[in-house]
Amino acid sequence: MxxxxxxxxxxxxxxxxxxDLELNGNQSLSLQILPTKVxxxxxxxxxxxxxxxxxxxxxxxxxxxxxxxGRLLTVDVKAVPLFFDDFDTQRIYERxxxxxxxxxxxxxIFENSGYEFVLVDQFEAIQWEGFGEGDTRLAMFxxxxxxxxxxxxxxxxxxxxxxxxxxxxxFMYRHKLNASNIVQEIDAGSMYTYAKGYGDFAEGEEQDxxxxxxxxxxxxxxxxxxxxxxIKNGNITTISTMETQxxxxxDESLQISVSATIHDRRKGIYxxxxxxxxxxxxxxxxxxxxxEEVRVVNMSITKDWNGNVIKxxxxxxxxxxxxxxxSNLNAAAKDITDILAGRKKMPFSVLPSAxxxxxxxxxxxxxxxxxxxAENGVQGIIAQDKNDPNKLMWMNSNGWMISxxxxxxxxxxxxxxxxxxxVITTGLLNTDQVVIRGGDGLRYMxxxxxxxxxxxxxxxxxxGIEDTAELNLGIYNGxxxxxxxxxxxxxxxxxxxxxxxxxxxxEDYTAGTLEFHSQRFNQESRGVSLISSWGTVALLxxxxxIVSRSNLTNNIESEEYSVYIRPFMYTRTGLNEFQxxxxxxxxxxxxxxxxxxxxxxxxxxxxxxxxxxKNASNPTVYATNINGDIGTGNFQADRFLGHLxxxxxxxxxxxxxxxxxxxxxxxxxxxxxxxxxxxxxxxQANSIRINDSDANFYIGTSSGEVRVTNNLLYNDGxxxxxxxxxxxFLPPNSSIFKKKNVEPITxxxxxxxRKTSVYRYHYKNEDDSEKKRIGVMLEESPSEIHAKxxxxxxxxxxxxxxxxxxxxxxxxxxxxxxxxxxxxxKLKGVS
Numbered sequence: 010m011x012x013x014x015x016x017x018x019x020x021x022x023x024x025x026x027x028x029d030l031e032l033n034g035n036q037s038l039s040l041q042i043l044p045t046k047v048x049x050x051x052x053x054x055x056x057x058x059x060x061x062x063x064x065x066x067x068x069x070x071x072x073x074x075x076x077x078x079g080r081l082l083t084v085d086v087k088a089v090p091l092f093f094d095d096f097d098t099q100r101i102y103e104r105x106x107x108x109x110x111x112x113x114x115x116x117x118i119f120e121n122s123g124y125e126f127v128l129v130d131q132f133e134a135i136q137w138e139g140f141g142e143g144d145t146r147l148a149m150f151x152x153x154x155x156x157x158x159x160x161x162x163x164x165x166x167x168x169x170x171x172x173x174x175x176x177x178x179x180f181m182y183r184h185k186l187n188a189s190n191i192v193q194e195i196d197a198g199s200m201y202t203y204a205k206g207y208g209d210f211a212e213g214e215e216q217d218x219x220x221x222x223x224x225x226x227x228x229x230x231x232x233x234x235x236x237x238x239x240i241k242n243g244n245i246t247t248i249s250t251m252e253t254q255x256x257x258x259x260d261e262s263l264q265i266s267v268s269a270t271i272h273d274r275r276k277g278i279y280x281x282x283x284x285x286x287x288x289x290x291x292x293x294x295x296x297x298x299x300x301e302e303v304r305v306v307n308m309s310i311t312k313d314w315n316g317n318v319i320k321x322x323x324x325x326x327x328x329x330x331x332x333x334x335x336s337n338l339n340a341a342a343k344d345i346t347d348i349l350a351g352r353k354k355m356p357f358s359v360l361p362s363a364x365x366x367x368x369x370x371x372x373x374x375x376x377x378x379x380x381x382x383a384e385n386g387v388q389g390i391i392a393q394d395k396n397d398p399n400k401l402m403w404m405n406s407n408g409w410m411i412s413x414x415x416x417x418x419x420x421x422x423x424x425x426x427x428x429x430x431x432v433i434t435t436g437l438l439n440t441d442q443v444v445i446r447g448g449d450g451l452r453y454m455x456x457x458x459x460x461x462x463x464x465x466x467x468x469x470x471x472x473g474i475e476d477t478a479e480l481n482l483g484i485y486n487g488x489x490x491x492x493x494x495x496x497x498x499x500x501x502x503x504x505x506x507x508x509x510x511x512x513x514x515x516e517d518y519t520a521g522t523l524e525f526h527s528q529r530f531n532q533e534s535r536g537v538s539l540i541s542s543w544g545t546v547a548l549l550x551x552x553x554x555i556v557s558r559s560n561l562t563n564n565i566e567s568e569e570y571s572v573y574i575r576p577f578m579y580t581r582t583g584l585n586e587f588q589x590x591x592x593x594x595x596x597x598x599x600x601x602x603x604x605x606x607x608x609x610x611x612x613x614x615x616x617x618x619x620x621x622x623k624n625a626s627n628p629t630v631y632a633t634n635i636n637g638d639i640g641t642g643n644f645q646a647d648r649f650l651g652h653l654x655x656x657x658x659x660x661x662x663x664x665x666x667x668x669x670x671x672x673x674x675x676x677x678x679x680x681x682x683x684x685x686x687x688x689x690x691x692x693q694a695n696s697i698r699i700n701d702s703d704a705n706f707y708i709g710t711s712s713g714e715v716r717v718t719n720n721l722l723y724n725d726g727x728x729x730x731x732x733x734x735x736x737x738f739l740p741p742n743s744s745i746f747k748k749k750n751v752e753p754i755t756x757x758x759x760x761x762x763r764k765t766s767v768y769r770y771h772y773k774n775e776d777d778s779e780k781k782r783i784g785v786m787l788e789e790s791p792s793e794i795h796a797k798x799x800x801x802x803x804x805x806x807x808x809x810x811x812x813x814x815x816x817x818x819x820x821x822x823x824x825x826x827x828x829x830x831x832x833x834x835k836l837k838g839v840s
Contacts, residue, residue, distance in 0.1 A: 010314065012051060013060040020051045023314040026063060030286050032174075032306040033160050036093070038068045042084040055084050060091065064316075065165055069094040092124060092163055096147035104142040110134040111157045115170065117141070118149050123166070130172040131529050132157045136244055138212075158532075160287065172528070175287020175305065183293040201237035201262040202229035204255045208245030215241050222248060224255035237262065249533060284308070284323060292325065451479075460485055506537075514540035521546070573610075584608045588618075590637055598624050603637035617642050648676065691722070714798065729774050740805050758814045759821075761791040 012022040024040040042048050042055060059070045068088035075084050099122060109117075111132035117140075119126050135156055141149065154161060160174045208220035218241075225234070237258050245251050284290070288305045307324030379391040389405025401419070403410045408424035411432060422432045445456040452465040461484040468477045479494040488511070489502040498520075501511050508514065508522035519542045527538035539546055548555050557563060565572055572589040588605040601623050607616010620637045622629040632642030640656065655661035663669045673683045684700065699706045708715050719729035745751065766789060769781040787795065787802060794807040 010316075011062045012055070013062070014051065014054065015058060021047050022061065023047045025311065025313050025319075027309060027311045027320075028063070030308040030310075032286055032304075033154060036090050036163075038063060038086075038088040038090075040086050042086060044081045044083065052082060052084060055086070061086075061088055066163065067091040090163060092168065093147060095123060096150060097145050099146045100143055101141040101146060101149060102143050105140040106138050108134055108136050109140075111153075111159070111170070114140075114153050114157070115150075118146055118153060119168075122146060124168060125166065126168045126170055128170050130170075131532070132159065132172070133250070133532050135250070136246055138244055162286070172532075173287065175285055175289060178284075178288050178290045181291040181293060199262055200235060201259050202226040202232065202235045204237040204240065204258050206240035206242075206245070206251045206255050208240075208242055208251050210243040212243060215243075218243070220246060220248065220251060222251045222255060224252060224259055226259050253533065284321075514538070514542070518542050520544050584611050586610065590618075592620075592637060601637070603633065605633075605635050605637060607635050609635055648674075727774055730772075754813050757817055758791070758810055759817050761810075762814055765789050765791070 010022045010024070010026070011019050013019045022042070023045050024042050026038060026040040029035075029037050029039070038061065040061075042052055044052055055070075055073060057070050057073050059073075061068045061070065067090070069091050070086055070088045071094070072087040073084055074086075075082060077083075101117065105117065111134070112128050114137070115126050115128065140152075153159070154170070158172065159170045160172070162169050162171070162174045203223070203225050205223045206221070207215055207218035208222075210218040210220075229235075240251070240254055240258065242254075245254070284305050286305055286308050289302055290305075291300065292303045293300050303325040305323050305325060307322075309320075309322040310318060311320035312318055379393060389403060392402040392404075394400035399413055399415045401410075401412045401416055403412070403416070403419065409422045410419040411422050412419040420432050421429050423429060445454075447454050448464075453463075455462040455464070463482040464480070466477060466479045468475065481490070481492045481494065483490050483492075487503070490511075491500040492498070499509055499511075501508050505513060505526055506522060506524040508524070509520040510518065510522070513519065513524055514522040519540060521544065522538075522540040524538040524540060526535040528535055529538050530536070571591075574587040574589075575585065576587075577585060586606070586609050588603075588609050590603045590605055592599070592601045592603065594600050601620050603618050603620040605616060605618035608614055609616060614635055616635040618633040618635060618637050619642075620631040620633045620639065622631070631639050632644045633639065634641040653661060670682065671685050671687055672678075673685055676682065697706075716728070717731050717733050718724075719731055721727075721729060742748075765785050767783060767785055769783055771777060771779065771781055785802065787800070790802060790807075791810070794802055794810050796803040796806075
């Protein structure tokens with residue numbers, strides 16, 4: 010035990026220490042420093058913030074009371090583990106609002122703290138809101154162990170995080186054997202049979218909870234409905250987590266406490282029966298019907314300066330009532346030693362039942378002894394039961410025989426060579442004092458103390474390979490172990506399963522572990538897991554079927570690589586395999602998944618695949634090559650339903666050696682296809698033609714115009730028109746029967762012709778080098794030839810207008826010719 014000042018100077022320390030340990034809670038060290046010769050080197054200066062190292066754990070002094078006793082100085086000190094002090098003085102300022110696994114959460118807490126942690130078990134990931142944001146590491150640590158359901162223990166600078174610390178011990182505390190003054194208390198003052206929970210809501214908005222669950226205990230049918238305070242936690246978002254907390258709240262509301270006086274055997278023959286924090290053991294008292302498994306939840310250990318335990322107090326069970334399950338242990342190792350040495354008599358009540366019965370029979374027996382002589386012919390001494398003469402025990406120099414039929418069929422019980430085991434009927438054979446062994450030097454059975462060993466050699470054929478194996482099969486301290494003397498291979502069996510290492514699959518080097526009561530993949534129940542650290546885990550049914558079936562999800566997971574499925578391995582040509590693969594991209598939203606098929610892993614690889622986009626805004630499925638690359642594969646199907654979209658380059662290619670046809674839902678229909686419409690914003694093509702040779706070609710508009718422009722189309726009003734060349738341009742119809750509101754033009758149009766000039770011109774969007782056009786200006790022309798749009802000339806109206814003008818001109822010319830003829834006739838004297 011050492012003490013260290015603020016300058017780093019270290020001194021030896023002599024003091025009686027008391028260590029108080031609370032399961033998943035506070036820990037402290039109390040001691041009084043007396044002015045011994047050793048302590049006088051520093052006692053005058055000892056103060057807060059000094060450090061004390063006891064049993065490998067460093068504590069920091071947080072309280073120092075200096076007092077004088079006579080002429081001497083003593084110091085009462087209280088210290089806490091350095092871990093608690095360091096974590097309580099360090100803060101994390103970043104805020105975390107995310108779903109985190111336990112390892113991610115504790116990594117944040119322990120990063121750059123000077124301490125490391127080991128996550129022994131697996132825990133379910135949970136959602137955090139406002140985690141950190143200036144809290145101390147200690148506050149965050151306490152919140153994390155509570156929410157994940159973690160228990161911790163500190164070893165030096167390492168904090169071990171487990172689902173449950175402590176051991177499932179093989180020792181018990183029993184009334185009259187090693188326990189006394191056993192008292193059981195049951196407190197139902199806060200017992201509930203019903204609870205309701207609210208979860209998945211924003212802070213302060215409990216009324217909008219999206220998760221509402223209830224739990225009712227079966228006891229409600231017996232004692233009625235007793236409602237617990239509701240659980241209101243917006244961070245709980247899953248049904249299973251809420252139901253677990255509700256069930257725990259109700260089922261653990263009945264408080265039970267047990268107290269007992271325990272006799273410590275640390276220095277006696279029970280050196281292994283040393284309790285640790287979190288240990289599970291049994292406490293038995295037949296008088297009150299108590300046979301319960303209890304747990305050490307508090308310890309108070311007082312040691313002298315040499316490290317010897319002089320007082321040990323334990324608290325059993327769950328937390329609840331103040332100091333419930335308090336136990337005061339009395340050092341009774343001396344009593345055990347005295348009994349073994351014969352200085353103290355062992356109470357009759359603690360003997361095994363078989364020995365008690367045997368002693369009572371000896372004390373109550375009414376026997377007669379028959380001593381051998383020449384007259385009776387008896388050799389030795391015969392003990393005969395007075396009430397039943399058939400029961401005999403016969404002893405002479407050759408041995409000891411017994412009989413229950415008057416000596417007709419006697420059995421040899423013992424000779425000078427040893428005891429005959431055939432006649433042993435009851436009692437206890439202490440293998441600590443007797444070794445049992447049979448066989449030869451190579452093949453034998455051996456029993457000694459708590460060990461039972463079978464050793465042998467045999468020839469076997471395993472997986473088609475013949476070898477000679479020299480094996481040990483042993484039972485040690487409640488476990489079974491098989492070891493190969495040549496290879497060093499081991500196999501262990503306990504109630505937790507079968508494993509090639511004693512600690513199961515905890516380390517990184519188990520060849521195989523079949524783990525029962527496993528909670529690696531489900532924290533809510535216990536199951537079975539098959540594990541190998543570096544080897545292959547295989548299931549092989551050579552002539553039958555492997556079935557994987559579950560009521561809930563059936564998960565296939567790979568931590569770092571692909572998942573392969575290879576059907577018809579030996580009944581199809583070539584290597585045929587499916588690969589489930591995830592793209593290695595930087596963003597989580599871009600880690601697309603792919604299902605690949607083909608010859609993927611051997612020789613010249615080839616095949617195809619389907620890739621699934623993970624991006625939330627672009628859920629897309631791609632046909633790919635065997636690398637899962639976008640745009641490298643083909644789709645072929647009878648039909649595609651839904652939408653076709655162009656890729657990122659903006660082009661959609663429909664490839665055909667002849668025509669692309671849009672039909673009804675029957676498709677080709679054996680050549681009897683029915684074509685359907687194509688609707689689009691615009692069509693860009695070299696040619697457009699009709700399907701049938703005698704059909705018409707229609708271009709339809711609702712109320713606008715059909716315009717032929719350059720490739721810029723409307724171009725924000727800067728339209729560049731292009732010519733149309735055709736055999737004929739026809740109006741809709743010229744028949745009078747297709748017209749209505751027909752009115753002849755009665756006014757003269759020649760004046761309009763005289764007023765309207767004809768010009769050569771360019772449009773403003775045309776180049777000056779182009780040939781000029783010839784035409785009239787809209788503003789100077791008569792309104793009768795304006796188009797409906799009002800911005801151009803209606804050519805058909807202008808043609809009719811010109812027709813009317815020609816007609817008027819012809820009528821004028823005809824009239825003028827008629828007048829000229831009359832004048833000519835007058836001149837000729839024609840009457």
